């Protein structure tokens with residue numbers, strides 16, 4: 001996948017699939033099954049690092065995980081999230097930090113949150129040669145100013161503000177746009193009018209693609225899971241069962257058995273010496 005092939009999906013009838021990915025093992029699996037875009041999302045702050053928001057995540061955190069994802073990816077497009085305060089201070093700082101995500105982290109593109117307020121930043125990045133994915137609606141880095149993790153754009157004024165955000169991101173030159181936690185008809189309206197692909201998360205079926213947090217989709221995360229997440233598997237009980245079996249078998253001596261041990265000729269065993 002590349003930027004052009006993502007853009008070409010718009011109106012082609014073929015939906016874009018995007019999932020979060022934070023490490024080499026998952027990158028290999030997601031890439032192998034044909035996920036189009038892997039997002040090294042700042043959700044790793046909650047899912048991997050145990051923070052209660054994405055705010056503490058650093059550029060170094062994303063670079064560290066992006067490097068591993070890059071090593072495990074052959075076909076998918078790798079997108080690195082720009083953490084809180086790595087792109088807000090000035091367009092120059094945003095360019096420097098996005099450059100590090102691409103040069104050190106191996107990302108093909110970056111994602112950042114914001115609409116009209118991010119217009120200058122996105123257009124400066126695009127002019128500097130950085131492919132950008134926008135992110136509007138519920139923007140987790142500033143969720144507290146939006147009244148928490150809530151559906152956005154439910155009344156006419158706020159819905160129209162989200163439409164203006166979408167127009168700004170498109171005009172600034174982003175090649176795709178994440179729409180998070182907005183009513184499905186609003187996401188469909190934006191998708192029908194905008195020239196770049198929309199990728200929804202909690203934004204209904206009308207978007208050009210869908211993104212989810214992989215650990216939510218697989219049922220591997222015990223923290224809060226939003227109602228728009230569909231669990232395609234419930235791996236946590238399976239993982240816990242396997243771990244309890246390991247504890248039990250080590251305790252009662254049934255692991256390791258002969259099949260999981262290396263053998264030594266009886267003669268050698270008999271002649272082993274302890275000391276001189």
Ligand code: KIV
Pocket residue numbers: 020039040041042043044081178180201211213
């Ligand atoms: O960091 C993340 O996982 C995201 C998705 C919610 C789109 O930004």
